[in-house]
Amino acid sequence: MSEHILVAIAWPYASANIHTGNVTGSHLPGDIYARYHRLAGDHVLMVSGSDSHGTPITVVADQEAKSPREVFERFHHGFLELFQRLGISYDLFTHTDTENHHRVSQDFFLALLEKGYLYKQIQEQMYSETQQRFLPDRYVEGVCPKCGYEGARGDQCDNCNTLLDPKDLINPRSKFDGSTPIVRETEHFFLDLPKLAQEELAEWLQRGKEHWRPSVINFARRYVGEGLQGRPITRDLTWGIPVPAPGWDGKCLYVWFEAVIGYFSASVEWAHNQGRPEAWKDWWYDPAAKTSYFIGKDNIPFHAVIWPAELMGVERLYEDDPAKKLNLPYDVPANEFMNLEGRKISGSRNWAVWMDDALDRYDPDALRYYLTVAMPESRDTDWLWDGFVHRNNDELVATWGNLVNRALTFAYKRFDGQTPTPGMLEDIDTQLLAKVEAGFETVGQLIAGCKLRAALSEVMALAREANRYLDEKAPWFQIKEDREAAGATIYTTLKAIDSLKVLFAPFLPFTSERLHQYLGYEEPLFGRSCITTFEEEGGRVHEALCYDPSEATGTWQPSQLPPGQTLRKPKPLFKKLDEDVIKEELARISAGEPVA
Numbered sequence: 001m002s003e004h005i006l007v008a009i010a011w012p013y014a015s016a017n018i019h020t021g022n023v024t025g026s027h028l029p030g031d032i033y034a035r036y037h038r039l040a041g042d043h044v045l046m047v048s049g050s051d052s053h054g055t056p057i058t059v060v061a062d063q064e065a066k067s068p069r070e071v072f073e074r075f076h077h078g079f080l081e082l083f084q085r086l087g088i089s090y091d092l093f094t095h096t097d098t099e100n101h102h103r104v105s106q107d108f109f110l111a112l113l114e115k116g117y118l119y120k121q122i123q124e125q126m127y128s129e130t131q132q133r134f135l136p137d138r139y140v141e142g143v144c145p146k147c148g149y150e151g152a153r154g155d156q157c158d159n160c161n162t163l164l165d166p167k168d169l170i171n172p173r174s175k176f177d178g179s180t181p182i183v184r185e186t187e188h189f190f191l192d193l194p195k196l197a198q199e200e201l202a203e204w205l206q207r208g209k210e211h212w213r214p215s216v217i218n219f220a221r222r223y224v225g226e227g228l229q230g231r232p233i234t235r236d237l238t239w240g241i242p243v244p245a246p247g248w249d250g251k252c253l254y255v256w257f258e259a260v261i262g263y264f265s266a267s268v269e270w271a272h273n274q275g276r277p278e279a280w281k282d283w284w285y286d287p288a289a290k291t292s293y294f295i296g297k298d299n300i301p302f303h304a305v306i307w308p309a310e311l312m313g314v315e316r317l318y319e320d321d322p323a324k325k326l327n328l329p330y331d332v333p334a335n336e337f338m339n340l341e342g343r344k345i346s347g348s349r350n351w352a353v354w355m356d357d358a359l360d361r362y363d364p365d366a367l368r369y370y371l372t373v374a375m376p377e378s379r380d381t382d383w384l385w386d387g388f389v390h391r392n393n394d395e396l397v398a399t400w401g402n403l404v405n406r407a408l409t410f411a412y413k414r415f416d417g418q419t420p421t422p423g424m425l426e427d428i429d430t431q432l433l434a435k436v437e438a439g440f441e442t443v444g445q446l447i448a449g450c451k452l453r454a455a456l457s458e459v460m461a462l463a464r465e466a467n468r469y470l471d472e473k474a475p476w477f478q479i480k481e482d483r484e485a486a487g488a489t490i491y492t493t494l495k496a497i498d499s500l501k502v503l504f505a506p507f508l509p510f511t512s513e514r515l516h517q518y519l520g521y522e523e524p525l526f527g528r529s530c531i532t533t534f535e536e537e538g539g540r541v542h543e544a545l546c547y548d549p550s551e552a553t554g555t556w557q558p559s560q561l562p563p564g565q566t567l568r569k570p571k572p573l574f575k576k577l578d579e580d581v582i583k584e585e586l587a588r589i590s591a592g593e594p595v596a
Contacts, residue, residue, distance in 0.1 A: 004282050004289035006327075007034040007046035008263040010299055014050035014072035014095065015060045018082055019352040020383045021296075021338040021345045024371040029335060029452055030294035031088045032372065035506035035526070036447040038549065039556040045283050046547070047266035049094035050076040053240040054255030055138035059175065061239075068239045072097065078356065080531045080545045085359050087368065087509045089529055092270040093545035096241075096262055099536045100272070104265035105258040106244040108314055109189075109233070113245075117196045117313045118189050123232060126154070126166045126181035128174050134236040135166070135174060135181055142169030155256075161298050186236055189243065191257070193228035197309040201228075204308065204328065211449060215297065215378070216334050220304035231306070233257040260307045263293070264326075268318075273534065273546070283327070285319060290330040292450070297334045304332045333450035336376035340383050340589070351589060353383055363575065365508040366392050372456050372507055385585045389577045400463045400504070401574040406470060407493040408518055408570035414479060419494055419520070420487030421563035429492040432469045436462050436499045437558040443503050444556060452507075459503045466496045491563065494519070498559035501525075505554060511573040516554075520565040525554035 009030040012022060027048075034046040052072040061068045076095050083093060094101070112118050126135040137154035144152035145168050149159035154166030166172060167183065174181055202224045209217045233254045234243050240252030267280040283289045293303045311326045339345060345352045358367055370388045374381050411420065439462050446455035470493050479486035498519055505512040509526055516525045527549035535541050 002041050002043055003037075004043045004286055005034070005037045005045070006263075006267070006283040006289060006291040007037075007044060008291060008293045009046070009048035009090075010293075010295040011049055011051040011096065011259050011262055012079065013054070013056040014052050014075040014079070015056040016075070016347050018079065018355050019345055019347065020340070020355065020358075020371060021352070023086070023355055024338045024375050025296035025335045026294040027083065027086075027088050028368060028371055029333065029375065029450065030292075032452050032506045033292065033294070033447060033450065035089060035509060036444065036556065038526075038552065039502065039505065039554050040444065041555065043282065044091070045267060045270065045280075046089065046091045047093070047263060047270060048090060049092075049096060049262055049266055049544075050079055051255065051259050051262075052076065052095045052097040053252070053258065055136040055237075058136070058237070058239050059138060062176070069097070077543060080543055082356050082359070083545055084529050084531065086355065086364050087529075089509075089526070089547045090545050091547045092266050092273070094262075094266050094269055095542065095544075096259060096265075098265075098269065098542055099538050099540065100269045101258075101262060101265040102241050104268060104317075105241050105253055105261045107317060108258075108261050108264075108310065109253060110244055111314045111317055112191065112310070113189075115313060115315075117192050118233070119192055119230070120187055121190050121230070121232075122185050123188050124167060124183045125186050125236070126172065127184040128177075128179065128181050130174070130177055130179045134184070134186060136235060136237060137164075137166050139175045140166040140169065140172050140181060141175050142166075142172040145170055156298065158298070163301060188232045188234045188251070189245075190230040191233050191306075191310070192230050193306070193309055194230065196228075197312045198224070198228050200312055201305065201309050204312075205304075211331060213333060213378070213450075215336070216300055216304055216332050219300050220332075223301055223305050228305075228309075256302060256306075257310075260302055260310070263291075264317075281319065285316075285324045285327065287327070289327055291327050292331040292333060293329055295332065295334050297336050300332065300334050303329065303334070331450065333377075336378065336380045338371075338374065338376050338381050338383055341385070341586070342382055353585075353589070362577075363510070365511045366396060366574065368507060368509075369396055369456075372452055375453050377451070377453055385582045389579065389581050392574065393576050395460055396574045397572075397576045399460060399467060400500075401572060403463055403467045403470065403493075404497055404515060404518075405570065405572055407490060407497055408567065410475060411490050411494060412567055412569055415487060415490065417567050417569070419561055419563055419565045419567065420491045422488040422491040423484045425488055425492065428469065428473070429488060432466060432492060432496055433499075433558075435465055436496045436503075439499070439503055440556060440558060447506060456507050459500065459507070462496075462503070463500055466493065466500065469493070469496075495559045495561055498561045502554065502556060502559075515573060518568050518570045519561060520567050521553075523553040524551055527552040 007030050010026040034044050037044045057068045057072050061071045126140050128135050140154035144157040146162045147160040205221050234251045235254050237252045243251045271279040308328045370391050443455045443458050473489040475486040475489040501512050501515045513525050529547045532546050
């Protein structure tokens with residue numbers, strides 16, 4: 001039975017280019033998960049967008065002497081092109097400065113205010129006397145009081161992931177001029193987390209979370225168990241979503257508060273774009289729907305604790321039925337961090353593998369493959385250039401690509417470009433097909449459980465099994481004495497390859513689509529993504545990445561390849577990389593070349 005699956009992926013700040021750590025932390029695992037569920041016949045809605053507000057954007061704008069809008073639109077367009085090239089199949093990748101997101105975020109605020117879950121409080125905040133303004137959290141840096149990291153931000157320490165208040169920092173300083181800020185009072189709205197859901201949230205976290213990763217559920221339970229505190233949801237900023245309350249000019253909704261609302265607002269926007277304005281409710285109000293949030297571990301408190309609390313508090317929005325409530329997260333499969341060659345990725349030091357740059361030199365499926373086998377699901381991992389080259393050459397090229405090339409080339413040359421019509425299959429033939437067919441249940445369960453590394457490893461093991469079969473049967477020798485026996489071997493191999501194509505498809509969509517064509521199929525496996533411009537009600541326009549599933553025909557089932565199907569002339573699926581690539585890439589990052 002088909003399910004409604006919401007795939008919600010962390011919103012990247014539109015202030016920096018995207019690197020391998022960003023992709024393997026949320027975008028790629030979410031895409032693999034979504035592609036599998038589409039093939040399995042589920043109703044998938046995969047959403048995210050550029051985080052267009054907050055201080056990361058204003059910091060860059062100040063540095064470049066540009067407006068925040070100029071900054072975020074530049075990076076947002078780059079994200080759209082990047083995800084299209086990498087095959088991240090968003091049903092909608094939008095941004096947070098749309099009229100729709102402004103309206104929805106303000107409605108969330110007003111719903112919480114009406115229900116008594118917001119309160120006003122005088123807050124002490126860092127103020128720059130040299131700049132004559134309050135400093136947002138990210139404009140303040142200093143020493144983390146918990147771990148001693150000297151470059152902690154005012155909102156969070158990137159070293160130990162502790163959420164901070166700028167006043168907690170030791171030796172605080174302004175990010176721009178290094179001056180020491182002073183403390184001044186300012187009034188803000190706070191989210192009353194203790195009143196909102198302390199007991200209800202704690203009970204929810206104890207129930208039905210067996211499928212959650214231990215690192216996520218243990219953190220969330222501990223976070224709540226230590227006692228929830230009210231959190232400010234407004235800031236002294238002019239760039240962002242205005243606070244919808246009289247007398248609050250010059251203040252905006254805090255970006256952490258409104259960005260998570262983006263999963264909801266993007267769903268509403270998608271439905272509007274489809275001409276079915278109520279369609280989003282299938283994912284947000286149907287209790288059987290599953291909503292999974294793909295994030296990095298630094299976002300666990302916001303998605304496993306605070307966002308569920310907000311949903312509990314709002315309860316329902318744009319829905320009159322009092323029996324319905326907004327769905328809480330089904331899963332929050334947060335990944336750990338991916339480092340680079342044993343060191344933490346640092347954009348400022350150019351110690352990173354930038355994805356747009358990597359795609360200029362390497363095929364997307366080669367990058368997707370290595371990012372998956374090195375995915376930091378349970379611990380921090382490393383992007384290693386020698387690992388990338390050897391995995392590409394030893395596994396993609398020598399195992400999977402070699403199997404495909406040998407079988408299809410042989411069939412194309414020796415069986416008139418058609419799938420052979422087999423005679424009686426032997427036990428060894430049927431045993432191979434049975435092993436590969438069993439992979440649909442095994443691999444499907446692993447992907448559904450967000451165990452993506454194990455799933456890909458299982459598929460590659462089946463490809464090795466098919467290679468051993470082909471080596472043992474040796475049709476290039478069989479055909480000299482028994483053409484029918486050779487035909488049965490090639491038929492069996494092509495059937496196995498056709499099934500493996502589907503098993504690999506969530507991970508390697510580009511080469512799986514090409515192989516689908518080589519096997520003679522006319523209709524595509526997947527739909528296609530395109531960058532689309534939308535005009536909003538107020539006349540503004542914005543760009544978004546949209547996935548169109550209308551032409552997709554792929555299904556999560558074993559091969560239906562018929563005998564006699566006409567094949568297309570095959571070409572190698574993957575490129576072997578020279579060992580010199582390792583030295584070249586290490587030299588490139590060591591040289592600290594400036595980021596374009």
